[in-house]
Amino acid sequence: MSTIAKRWPAAGVTEIPYWVYTDKDVYESELDRIWYADHWLYAGLEAEVPQVGSYRTTTLGERQVIVVRSAQDQISVLENRCRHRGVQICQARSGKLDGITCPYHQWSYALDGALQGVPFRRGIKGKGGMSRDFSPSDYGLLRLKVEVVNGVIWASFSDRTPPFRQYLGERLWSSYERIVSGRRLRVVGYNRQFIPANWKLVIENIRDPYHGALLHVFLPTFGLFRPDQASEMRMDETGRHGSLMSLPARDPGAAGHGEDITRDIAVDASLQLADKRLIEAVKELKGDETLGSCCVFPSVILLQQINALQVRHIIPKGPGGCELIWTHFGFEEDDEEMKQRRVRHGNLFGPAGLVSVDDSEVLAMAQRGFATAEENGAAIVKMGTGGRENTNEGHMATESAIRGLYQYYREVMGL
C-alpha cells in the first residue's frame, strides 16, 4: 500500500484538509484500505433475489459484482469478470440465470461461481485443449465473503472481516435492528443519481444533525424536524459508523409552529401543506422516533423517516463524484393504505426529494468550493466538543460525529 505524501493539519480532526475530497492518490488509497479491505459493503436486499437463480449486478467500491441466490438458502456475491480473458459477463442489471456463461468462449460457471465448463477442454479429436493438469477449481469466479443480516446482504473483498454484528458494534445494533428487524422486506422502488461530490460528503451529511433544520427548510416548516427536538447522534467505538435518531418535539403535521426557536430562522409560518398525508406517519417501528438512521461505513445509509424506509447505497466514482442508489422498501405485510403511504412519504427522498434534493445540491456546491481551494485549505469542524468518545450527546449543535468519522479515517488511511 502506498504512503501518501500528505500531512494532516496540526490541529487534528477539527480541520479536514480539502485534499481528502479532491486528491486522486488519496482516493486510490481509500479503495485499497477501505473498500477492498476488511469492511462490509452493502450488496442488496434478500428480497431482491427471491428465487434460486435470481440475480442483480451492483458495484462495490469500483468493482462490479453479481449478487445471486445460488441455492435456496445461499446468496453468492461474485466478481462479474470471467477468469479466462477478463470479460465482464453479466450486462443486465437483474434477471434469472441457470448458470453464468461468458459469451466470448462460453466458459460456464455454476451459480456459486465454480467453473464447470470449458469448451474443448479435451481438445478437438484429441488435438489441443487444456493440459491434463488444468484444474477448473482454480478458476472459479472470485467469491466475496457474504453475510445476510436481517434481510440485508453484506459482502466483503477480505476474508478477515469480522462478523457483521461485531463490525457494526453493539452500540449501533439497535439502530440497525430497528429498521430491519427481521420482518420480510418488500422493494417499493428505486432512484439512482450521480452527485458530483466526494463519497465521504454523503456520509458526513447523514452524521450532521446541525444542518437538519437549517438546510432542509421543508422539515421545520411543516413541523417534521426542529433543531431543539430530542435527538441522539451515536457512534460506534471506532467512530466509523453513526446513527442519528430524532424524536418529535410535537405531533408532526400539526398546524402552526407556536413558540419555536426556528421562528427566527426564515421559515414562513403561513405555509401549510395542501395534503397533510404527505407527512402523517403511522407508528410501526420500535420507539417513538420519527427519524432513525444507521450509516454503516463506508457504503450505505439505512434510514427511516415517518413511514419512508430506504437504503442509500454509495458508489464512489473518483474523488469528485459518487453514485447514490436509493432502494425504497417496506414490509411484505404492508396493507394497501401503508403501501400508498410509503410512496407518498417517499416524495421527501431521492434525487428530487422535497428534503433530499437539498443535500445533493449543497454537496455538489461543496465540491465546487474545494476545487479551487489553496493547497493547505481545510474545512473547520468545531461545533460542540470531542469526537468518537462523545456518543449520544442528545442535541444537534454539534459536529462530533464528523470529527469521530475522521478519527477513524486517519487511522485506517495512515494519515
Add this chain to the structure above:
Amino acid sequence: MTDSEWIRIASATELKEAGGLLGRSIRGVPLAVYEVGGACFVTLDRCTHAQARLSEGYLEGFLIECPLHQGLFDIRTGEATGPPCTEPVRTFAVRREGEDLLVSLKSLQEAQEEE
C-alpha cells in the same frame, strides 16, 4: 411394423476404429454410438444442456463428457450425472448381429417425431 424391426446404424469394426465413440445421423436422427468393454450403447447425439454433439466428447467408463461444458451422462441409462446437465438424454435399445449394430425402428421413429 412390429417391435422386432431393427435398423442398421454402424458396423462394429468402424466403431472400434473410431475409438469406441461415433456420431451418425440415421433418418434425420443424430445418434451417438458407444462401445465399452465389448458392449454397445446408443444415445441421441445431442446434449440436453446446450445441444452440443456428445459424439465429439470424451468417454470414460460409462460416462460421456460433453465437449462444450463437460456435463456428464451415463450412456447406459441416459441419466445426467454431472452439471451443468440436469435433463436425461434419450437412449436407444441396440443389438449386435454379427458385424452389424442395430437400433429398434420404433425407438428411432419416436425420436424422429421430436426432431
